[in-house]
Amino acid sequence: MSDATLPSVARIRVIFENGDPERVIEFDPARAPFQHDGKAGSILDVLLGHGIHLEHACGGNCACTTCHVIVKGGGDTLSASDESEDDLLDKAPGLTPTSRLGCQAVVEDPDAEIVVVIPRYTINQIASEHGG
Amino acid sequence: MAVEHAARVARIVQHAPDTRSLFLRGPRIAFRPGQFISCLLPVGGETLIRPYSIASSPEEDDLEICLNLVPGGLGSPYLLGLPVGAEVRFTGPWGTFVLDRAPEAEVIFVADGTAIAPIRPMLRRAVATATRHPLRLLYGAAGPERLLYRAELEAMAREHTGFRFEHVPSARLHDEVARRWVDGDADRGRRFFICGVGAIVPALRDLLRGAGYERRAVQYEKW
Numbered sequence: 200m201s202d203a204t205l206p207s208v209a210r211i212r213v214i215f216e217n218g219d220p221e222r223v224i225e226f227d228p229a230r231a232p233f234q235h236d237g238k239a240g241s242i243l244d245v246l247l248g249h250g251i252h253l254e255h256a257c258g259g260n261c262a263c264t265t266c267h268v269i270v271k272g273g274g275d276t277l278s279a280s281d282e283s284e285d286d287l288l289d290k291a292p293g294l295t296p297t298s299r300l301g302c303q304a305v306v307e308d309p310d311a312e313i314v315v316v317i318p319r320y321t322i323n324q325i326a327s328e329h330g331g
Numbered sequence: 332m333a334v335e336h337a338a339r340v341a342r343i344v345q346h347a348p349d350t351r352s353l354f355l356r357g358p359r360i361a362f363r364p365g366q367f368i369s370c371l372l373p374v375g376g377e378t379l380i381r382p383y384s385i386a387s388s389p390e391e392d393d394l395e396i397c398l399n400l401v402p403g404g405l406g407s408p409y410l411l412g413l414p415v416g417a418e419v420r421f422t423g424p425w426g427t428f429v430l431d432r433a434p435e436a437e438v439i440f441v442a443d444g445t446a447i448a449p450i451r452p453m454l455r456r457a458v459a460t461a462t463r464h465p466l467r468l469l470y471g472a473a474g475p476e477r478l479l480y481r482a483e484l485e486a487m488a489r490e491h492t493g494f495r496f497e498h499v500p501s502a503r504l505h506d507e508v509a510r511r512w513v514d515g516d517a518d519r520g521r522r523f524f525i526c527g528v529g530a531i532v533p534a535l536r537d538l539l540r541g542a543g544y545e546r547r548a549v550q551y552e553k554w
Binding site: 265 | 333369379380422423537551554
């Protein structure tokens with residue numbers, strides 16, 4: 200069998216800031232979507248489709264920040280953010296320079312090696328000081 | 332995992348053949364005007380997550396959500412089919428599209444159709460702060476008979492001289508915003524809260540930011 204016929208394997212290593220055990224997901228991005236919320240092939244799609252819970256209060260439609268993740272590696276293999284995502288991230292608790300919304304960041308490289316951290320606090324509820 | 336709440340449909344108000352408000356009664360939750368709840372709907376053997384803006388004010392006992400039938404949608408037919416007494420599970424409140432303190436500049440609210448829902452409690456809050464800054468609502472709907480909360484908005488405009496409310500056809504929202512607040516003068520100190528369905532929302536965002544309004548002065552929620 201030649202390399203060209205081998206299925207692609209992308210990996211997402213998921214680190215939970217709350218101390219839950221790390222997970223590694225191996226998947227073929229070409230098989231997206233893996234479920235029905237978020238952009239097809241997005242981090243949210245991949246995680247939910249592989250049994251990892253990631254909050255997505257708006258249903259994965261880029262209307263809240265509850266699927267906020269911090270990309271620690273492989274960020275260049277993800278789709279670029281757009282203005283709508285950036286505007287929401289602007290209000291995300293614990294924003295970092297490599298923050299993304301899980302529902303919008305699509306794995307574009309079939310051999311991607313991605314590391315994401317799920318922040319301890321993904322809520323933007325009543326206690327939040329954000330917003331205007 | 333987010334905390335789940337359970338409420339009952341206490342009352343249903345039919346605004347139009349395809350548009351209703353559901354009043355949910357359950358544990359009272361604190362929220363900020365403009366936020367939404369995330370309904371967990373048992374449809375087709377799975378749980379759908381669907382966000383609905385809270386159309387009522389934090390001071391009220393029931394949570395009001397206002398929705399219309401979305402052709403091809405799964406969540407709205409389920410909710411619109413619920414009778415009084417039915418249970419609705421949800422998480423929240425969620426969202427950062429909020430206005431809960433006295434405005435520090437003129438505020439322009441732009442709503443299209445049922446997207447008046449999050450704007451309504453924001454407006455009520457803004458009016459209640461007795462702000463000295465003008466408040467404007469530009470409300471897009473196919474015709475005046477399709478305006479939700481029309482009597483309330485008209486009464487608010489009569490009672491609060493700083494608040495003005497105008498209806499425009501939805502198809503003219505972009506041009507009317509441009510005419511009033513882009514071409515109309517050079518003031519770029521206003522703040523905008525925009526809510527609607529689909530492409531009109533980023534189009535208005537881009538129009539206003541492109542015209543010189545600061546990024547954070549243009550807040551929006553796209554459904």
